[in-house]
Amino acid sequence: MPRTAAEVHTDLVLEPRDVKFDWSRLPLHWIPDEPFATHTINVLHLLLPEGERWFTEVFKDALPLITDEQLREEVLGFIGQEAIHAEAHQEVLDHLLGQGLDPRPYVRQIAWLFQRILGPKPHLSPRQRRENIIERVAFVAAIEHFTAFLGNWALNSPGLERAKADPTMLDLLRWHGAEEVEHRSVAFDLLVHLDRGYGRRIRGMVLGGPLLVHLWVRGVRYLLAADPELRGRLKPSWRQAWDGAQRGMLPDPIQSLRSGLRYFKVRYHPTQEGSSAQALGYLATSPAARAAAAR
Template sequence: MSAPAHADHPHPISDAREPRDLDGSDPGPVELHARNVTFDWSDTPLHWIPDHPVPSNFISVLNLLLPEGERWFVQTYNEALPLVADDELAATMRGFIGQEAMHAEAHDHVLWEFLDHHGIDPRPYLRQMEWIFRKVLGPMHGGSPKARQKHLIERLWLIAALEHYTAILGDFALNNAWVESGADPGMTDLFTWHGAEEVEHRAVAHEVAIYFGDGYLRRGRAMLVALPVLLLLLNRGFRFIMKQDTSLSYNYFQRQYHYFRGVHAGVLPKMRKIILATFSYFRPGFHPNEIGSTAQAVAYLAASPAARNAG
């Protein structure tokens, strides 16, 4: 597969990169690197946010969804990396790959040491995730080099669209009320550490997609695919966990009540904010640095118990 037509320029997109923090708190260049974190789930309750069982289960859905999704990110970037002639971008991609691989590993442990331990069998849902990310969204092996390159570019833009939401959720993880609500420290640190790294590298997928094939149509088309698929998988995962959680017997209206109660308490993100952020993605001048604060993310990563232990 040939490199992108503009990849022979030394730094084709460096001049287009915006300041890391548009709120004025730019911490300067940040070198991305994986943090070899570990967690102990032996004492973590299934409903890890006290008095909020539905929000606890809703957020736990991410543990089902993320491992295969993050591995797909890594596989796709490893496919694209040899085609990148921009040394700065290639180094950033390697840092991104390392972080995403660590995210997959950390959440994979949660599946077996936390969910499976509490009677939530993740295997049926995981089989579906494997089919989606390994078969449907896997690399194209046949066809012409041009067709394979086009397929790669479409996947890179799909990753950029998904990373838009991981950045939004990462910003929420850094600014929610889990600690004030008495949430389990280990699970809080897992999601906040992960969220901080998502904010830290929030512009990478966007810049990589632009490097390989800039185009407003590609960007919009990827989002129109990513959003409904993501909503479908989250809803399916939530129903999957709630069905197996024998400690709860809520009907649909009770689940909705507890969901909105969690939003009001600040332990779940506001859908209005996510919808508005979705519209912002379609603005021609959009840049991922509009979401979150690198300075805040770096500050948390310096204080995170798991990240400090890894260091």
């Protein structure tokens, strides 16, 4: 008898996959003739290295607060996967720099945000430190909702093939997306373990959701302005974002908003987003993941 979706998810064992990608042949506009769509997705490479390193630090701080052994193992698996995600996207940033697009000024701002504004606060009492950790976990849970949404989109985006997107980049997006779907409930379950209150969960989304949109818009503007081939000739617009979504090259802004609103439901759980079976199916066929398993 086939296993149910809940059984597949419950039986998951999160393991880091030490993937490697060869970026030597990646063109600057890896979706041919689509610089706006290319750079809209490239914002991932700007945000994720620092963001996911911050995720891992938050979860390491939370480990002493966990009293459920299964959840502890899931958190450790999450930490391992996120660390590899950060390094994979960092390699793309290094490749962009080699192509004449310098991401470092924007990345320095992101590092300042995560390290100084959202980082741990010194001189807190034990009770205050615990509250600070849980508050940051709530922020991670909200952002992980969107990374799972984006991962599910990447796994179901034939428009990228139609646009002849670079296959190595497509594998990166789908490998990462599959792992985001695979571990989509860990941050939320950790938050509920530490604080079952609805208010903290919602505060994380109210703060995290708009901040993510703001950073993404700024990232697109930065990449288009810094692109040495465009030389500032292409200006971003919501019309271009909508057009890219209609052609399947970008996530649909309306669907993104609806996904965010689902987080506010009292009975929400991340398992309602995406399919663990589909994620595992892609990971079984991903060239990078298969090569990692063979090493």
